[in-house]
Amino acid sequence: MTTPATQRSGSSPAAQPGAALVEQTAPPPIAADRPSRWSLGRLLPLTLVVWAVLDVLPRFGPLEWLELDPVQIAQRAPERYGPFKANLRLQAPYAGTEGRLANVRPEEFREPVVFTTDSLGFRLSPFAAEEQAAALVFGGFSFTFGSALSDDETFPSVLGSMLGVRTYNAGRFQGDPETAEEMDWLLNRLGGTVRTAVYVYADAAPTKPVGRPTAPTEAESLYAYAKRYVRGWRMMSPIEILSVRFHKALTAGDLLPNELDYKVVPTHLPNGDRVLLWRNEIEAWDAPDLASAGGQAEFIAWWRDELKRRNIEMSVLLLPSKTEVYGPMLLGRSSVVKESFLNVFETELQRREIPVLNALTELRASAARDISQGTLSFYREDSHWNPEGVSRLASAVAAFLRENGWQAPPSKITSTSNRANAR
Amino acid sequence: MLFNSAIFLLAFLPITYFVFWFLRSKDARYIWLAATGYVFYGYWNPKFCLLMLFSTLVSYTAGLGFLKWSESARARKYLLVVPITVDLLLLGYFKYADFGISIVNSAMEAAGVPAALPFLRIILPVGISFYTFHTITYIVDSYRGAIKPTRNFFEFACYVSLFSQLVAGPIVRFRELQEDLEQIDHKDRRSYLDRGWSFFAVGLMQKVLIADTIALVIDPALKQADQLSSAAAWLCMLGYTYQLYFDFAGYSNMAVGLGFLFGMHIPINFDSPYKALNPSDFWRRWHISLSRCLKDYLYVPLGGSRGPEWLTYRNLLLTMLIGGLWHGAAWTFVIWGAYHGALLAVYRRFASVWDGFPQWIQRAAMFLLVIFGWTLFRAESWGHAEALFARLLLPHDGTMIVGAGVLSVMLLIAASIAHFGPSSFELKHKWTPATAFAITALFILCLIRIYGATNSPFLYFQF
Numbered sequence: 001m002t003t004p005a006t007q008r009s010g011s012s013p014a015a016q017p018g019a020a021l022v023e024q025t026a027p028p029p030i031a032a033d034r035p036s037r038w039s040l041g042r043l044l045p046l047t048l049v050v051w052a053v054l055d056v057l058p059r060f061g062p063l064e065w066l067e068l069d070p071v072q073i074a075q076r077a078p079e080r081y082g083p084f085k086a087n088l089r090l091q092a093p094y095a096g097t098e099g100r101l102a103n104v105r106p107e108e109f110r111e112p113v114v115f116t117t118d119s120l121g122f123r124l125s126p127f128a129a130e131e132q133a134a135a136l137v138f139g140g141f142s143f144t145f146g147s148a149l150s151d152d153e154t155f156p157s158v159l160g161s162m163l164g165v166r167t168y169n170a171g172r173f174q175g176d177p178e179t180a181e182e183m184d185w186l187l188n189r190l191g192g193t194v195r196t197a198v199y200v201y202a203d204a205a206p207t208k209p210v211g212r213p214t215a216p217t218e219a220e221s222l223y224a225y226a227k228r229y230v231r232g233w234r235m236m237s238p239i240e241i242l243s244v245r246f247h248k249a250l251t252a253g254d255l256l257p258n259e260l261d262y263k264v265v266p267t268h269l270p271n272g273d274r275v276l277l278w279r280n281e282i283e284a285w286d287a288p289d290l291a292s293a294g295g296q297a298e299f300i301a302w303w304r305d306e307l308k309r310r311n312i313e314m315s316v317l318l319l320p321s322k323t324e325v326y327g328p329m330l331l332g333r334s335s336v337v338k339e340s341f342l343n344v345f346e347t348e349l350q351r352r353e354i355p356v357l358n359a360l361t362e363l364r365a366s367a368a369r370d371i372s373q374g375t376l377s378f379y380r381e382d383s384h385w386n387p388e389g390v391s392r393l394a395s396a397v398a399a400f401l402r403e404n405g406w407q408a409p410p411s412k413i414t415s416t417s418n419r420a421n422a423r
Numbered sequence: 424m425l426f427n428s429a430i431f432l433l434a435f436l437p438i439t440y441f442v443f444w445f446l447r448s449k450d451a452r453y454i455w456l457a458a459t460g461y462v463f464y465g466y467w468n469p470k471f472c473l474l475m476l477f478s479t480l481v482s483y484t485a486g487l488g489f490l491k492w493s494e495s496a497r498a499r500k501y502l503l504v505v506p507i508t509v510d511l512l513l514l515g516y517f518k519y520a521d522f523g524i525s526i527v528n529s530a531m532e533a534a535g536v537p538a539a540l541p542f543l544r545i546i547l548p549v550g551i552s553f554y555t556f557h558t559i560t561y562i563v564d565s566y567r568g569a570i571k572p573t574r575n576f577f578e579f580a581c582y583v584s585l586f587s588q589l590v591a592g593p594i595v596r597f598r599e600l601q602e603d604l605e606q607i608d609h610k611d612r613r614s615y616l617d618r619g620w621s622f623f624a625v626g627l628m629q630k631v632l633i634a635d636t637i638a639l640v641i642d643p644a645l646k647q648a649d650q651l652s653s654a655a656a657w658l659c660m661l662g663y664t665y666q667l668y669f670d671f672a673g674y675s676n677m678a679v680g681l682g683f684l685f686g687m688h689i690p691i692n693f694d695s696p697y698k699a700l701n702p703s704d705f706w707r708r709w710h711i712s713l714s715r716c717l718k719d720y721l722y723v724p725l726g727g728s729r730g731p732e733w734l735t736y737r738n739l740l741l742t743m744l745i746g747g748l749w750h751g752a753a754w755t756f757v758i759w760g761a762y763h764g765a766l767l768a769v770y771r772r773f774a775s776v777w778d779g780f781p782q783w784i785q786r787a788a789m790f791l792l793v794i795f796g797w798t799l800f801r802a803e804s805w806g807h808a809e810a811l812f813a814r815l816l817l818p819h820d821g822t823m824i825v826g827a828g829v830l831s832v833m834l835l836i837a838a839s840i841a842h843f844g845p846s847s848f849e850l851k852h853k854w855t856p857a858t859a860f861a862i863t864a865l866f867i868l869c870l871i872r873i874y875g876a877t878n879s880p881f882l883y884f885q886f
Contacts, residue, residue, distance in 0.1 A: 038856035040624060041616035043863045051870055052433045240874045247875030256636075257643045257825040 082121020096381030140200025144171025460584030486572030610686030619683030626676030
């Protein structure tokens with residue numbers, strides 16, 4: 001079919017270059033047509049309908065076959081006050097987040113992670129029964145609820161076994177609001193037996209709220225829950241997950257360049273093992289927001305006061321990121337003296353008479369030995385702590401608590417099974 | 424919102440489509456299309472909907488003024504100048520303020536004056552260059568009597584905010600859509616269903632399968648232009664040449680297809696531009712809607728080719744300079760525009776020599792000239808442009824690019840289509856069942872890529 005477009009080849013000498021921007025003749029009217037049985041007018045809309053069904057419906061079905069990070073599955077349909085869906089038991093192969101998100105081939109492996117939630121929608125601590133917990137660990141996001149760790153490897157579990165008390169894992173997901181309303185709900189269900197709390201401040205996590213918060217209204221609280229609920233479902237499309245995996249396989253650096261590898265900076269231990277560092281952790285370490293330390297300390301002080309009103313003594317654990325601990329040596333920047341946000345923050349907390357343990361101090365002291373021996377406290381390809389690192393930290397916290405006058409309550413700890421307790 | 428996104432394909436388009444055809448009256452359909460246009464635009468940043476609304480109100484009011492004071496030359500002059508000034512001031516502020524500041528600062532530094540004006544860091548509203556042109560063409564056409572302005576605000580709002588061409592063109596003049604808008608309540612839904620989806624599918628494949636795949640390879644490579652070998656640099660610039668074409672032509676084809684789905688005839692915007700024989704021919708084929716606007720509203724009013732030769736050259740150069748500046752607030756765009764203006768002027772002068780060569784030589788030479796122009800277009804700075812040109816023109820050792828194999832295959836496919844295939848308007852868009860199924864399979868591949876990759880905006884969004 002020829003159109004004025006094809007006839008206009010520019011070969012006519014009459015085509016004046018001065019009139020370079022020539023009026024285009026309108027294309028001839030296009031005859032209307034009727035869609036035939038196998039026309040694109042039917043096939044493509046049908047394809048979209050089928051695709052939409054394949055996108056939406058499987059989100060509600062079982063997802064274990066996708067071998068996702070159990071945390072992802074657990075936050076689908078979270079409880080009203082709990083971060084996860086209640087009474088789940090999941091097992092998934094370990095996949096380091098740094099390597100996975102930067103689309104680099106993994107070089108670090110461990111046995112599959114067992115992820116269990118209790119009837120309240122929190123991570124199960126095998127050593128704590130839900131009704132009687134003497135201690136509670138909250139804040140700290142994925143460090144506290146134990147990303148890349150099995151149930152008995154999480155910080156609250158290990159701390160509890162070291163202290164000989166039931167320690168409840170109140171770790172919430174990143175981005176969840178931390179409110180007194182939620183804390184009261186939880187403490188009531190723990191039978192009012194909690195006397196000690198450890199607030200974990202993870203430096204790699206997003207900045208905390210600044211200042212003393214006001215209580216949210218019921219509507220705000222419901223809205224926050226609705227957002228969490230939708231978030232859980234939104235990320236759970238099998239067709240999207242498989243499409244992303246397909247795209248990542250194509251763009252892993254063999255066929256097509258890896259568009260995600262900028263997210264990490266690879267370094268190596270003396271024994272040749274690769275260690276991945278988040279680029280944004282390095283940037284945060286390079287330019288810490290020291291000015292916000294005071295405001296954030298006020299937020300922590302608010303928690304201390306709220307818990308004190310509930311007869312609970314709170315201590316704070318400051319957690320550095322992998323970059324802060326090992327970055328100076330791994331990146332060859334040991335000589336660069338940099339004021340750490342955690343050190344400034346520690347001072348602010350001490351000024352407010354809040355008991356605080358700054359893990360950065362101890363970890364930096366042993367960083368050189370850790371690197372030379374290849375025994376880091378973090379996973380090499382994940383930003384989270386490995387079981388050995390959690391144990392070290394729990395020992396330090398247990399010692400710190402004892403030094404600050406903590407005493408175990410009379411009741412003995414018994415190991416509990418994962419039973420579905422009624423709320 | 425992007426055409427190549429899940430939210431558009433699975434939510435926005437079906438809802439907009441079915442409600443549109445459910446509504447019966449003209450005004451209801453105008454209002455619905457205008458409202459969905461604002462939702463489409465506001466998905467990116469709701470605040471800038473107010474800007475578009477303001478521009479719409481100003482131009483609509485001017486149109487009413489033309490109707491009311493059709494006999495008063497003075498009033499008509501004001502109604503021409505004031506709204507266009509308002510539109511250009513908005514465009515100038517949002518798009519060129521920081522560019523102007525950088526020019527002033529450079530001049531001050533050159534004069535040895537240390538003080539520097541601070542940059543305003545203004546967010547550029549997506550598509551402002553396009554919808555501003557829509558309103559300006561409406562005002563000028565109303566002034567010239569080429570159209571009768573509409574009294575129906577909803578009709579005009581629908582025209583300005585029609586989502587299919589809102590953020591990246593084609594620049595559709597009111598007179599080109601007027602008949603469709605007037606007949607909007609008499610359209611038959613099934614009339615252009617096949618054609619609309621065919622155009623849309625062609626555009627989506629051009630964008631997602633060709634342009635985006637090329638981008639995956641060349642974008643990281645071009646970030647390190649000073650490390651590329653000459654061969655790698657040529658591959659990258661060839662890649663960009665085809666990427667830009669298939670990205671933009673893909674978007675335009677999708678816009679055309681979407682127009683058909685709602686009974687609108689969006690005009691052709693690309694007519695196989697890489698088959699062009701000379702600069703003049705190129706601008707009859709590339710971004711046709713823009714070149715027509717430049718011709719009708721700038722080149723001809725400047726005098727066109729009616730005066731002495733030197734004036735014609737001046738008019739060509741000025742028109743293309745402004746065309747370059749329209750693309751972006753950076754010297755590389757200005758120089759690119761001047762480059763094409765110079766090509767047009769030189770061709771005008773030596774057309775008889777140029778046209779004497781065999782057509783394949785003309786096409787090859789023109790394509791080479793276009794590649795050099797795109798090098799300026801793509802460069803992020805002068806230094807970047809220098810590094811690229813150095814490698815294109817002189818032999819350099821350096822790194823090859825990751826994905827060169829895939830890129831080579833994509834370049835072959837792209838070249839076959841661009842240089843030898845029909846344009847989308849030359850296709851009949853009536854497919855055999857086998858071809859329709861093959862296109863559907865490729866459409867599914869597009870969906871997989873859309874879901875799997877981070878969303879890739881259209882290159883012309885930045886303009």
